Amino acid sequence: MEEGLPDEIWRRIFEIGIEKSRLSYKDVCCVSITSRRLKRLSNEDTLWTHLLNLDFSIPIDDDDDIVIPASKTLYKTMFDKDRERKIAAHRRAVLRAESDVGVCLRNLKQLQRQLADERDKARAAECLSGFECLAATNHTGSSSKTASSGAMCFTYSLQNLCARDGS
Template sequence: MSALPDDLLRRIMEIGIQSGTLGCADLCRLSIACRRLRFLAADDSLWSHLLFSDFPSDFNFNFNDISSSDVNSKLKRLYKARYESDRYRKRQQQICAVLKLQGKIAEQSGKIRRIELQILEEKDKLDKADAERKYLCQIRHASVALNVWQPEVVRARQEQMVRQCTVPVKSRIKTVEMELSSCKNQIACLRKSLITEKRRLCEAEEKLARVNYHPLQDVEGASLKSGERRITNKKLKLSKTSKF
């Protein structure tokens, strides 16, 4: 590469930037390879192409706002400032998206809890209505059984059950059966709503995980775990050797 002239190397970089195969990170990596590449990578023409391609709406800049004391070019410093502000803006957007999704998850969780409480209440009503229906059916059977011969003990118990009931049995049974049907339908609708809300909650949690995902976090966590394992293995080896 030392045999190549500077103009050719600069042209190669320009072609790479114009074709999209060479980005700002690649150009920075080239600049730390050697002094020659550092000088070539700081050329204003390269960073002007990057500014125009990455930030076309902000391609109006003022050279007087940037001092020339730095070894890097003015456009490189301008690109760095614009990149940092854009990264800060994206970070703020990510934070807003995370807060919005967290609020949505809290809202969905509250809806799920309310639906679950409503289901429990409807089940309690259903159990009470079913118990009342069974009791009324027993009274109806007892009133029918009074028309036929029964032992005196059984007959007295049936008469007592019939006397204790102060409501018309047949009409009350129909009302209770309607309540049972209404409770069952209400529970079925609430269960459908619960499934829908749980599905929305899972979607919101998955979206939040995608927004919060950062590959370097997993890599750092894995490297920390591997480092901890290496430390524990060294401690075990040292303890074993000290025993001997």
């Protein structure tokens, strides 16, 4: 199929495909492995110059006296740098997300500690009121149920205090 068309037409097909964004660098590389002739044509600097200009916005003038490497080599270098930049940006985003998770976990642990402290305070207050009830029942001779409840709360409060102090 390709042998029936002259090189100029194949070259123009490549150029139009690249200019219209129908052919990417991957497509040009894939076509290059189909035959020696297409490999030779796809390695031409003009094609890679167009790809450089489109993909990396690097205008390259033929009139400049600046010595630059072959366009395909320059494209590969730019592609590698761009890939490394994207990988680094992704790595930073992952680290930022992991840091946010760590902050949230620390905040969660702090809130859990505060909740436990508030529960202990509420139990202590409940026990204190039960103890006051116990004291009141001892003076008035009320029911033994309130007295035993108050005594349990008092014992629980002492155990809690001892557990906190490490005694």
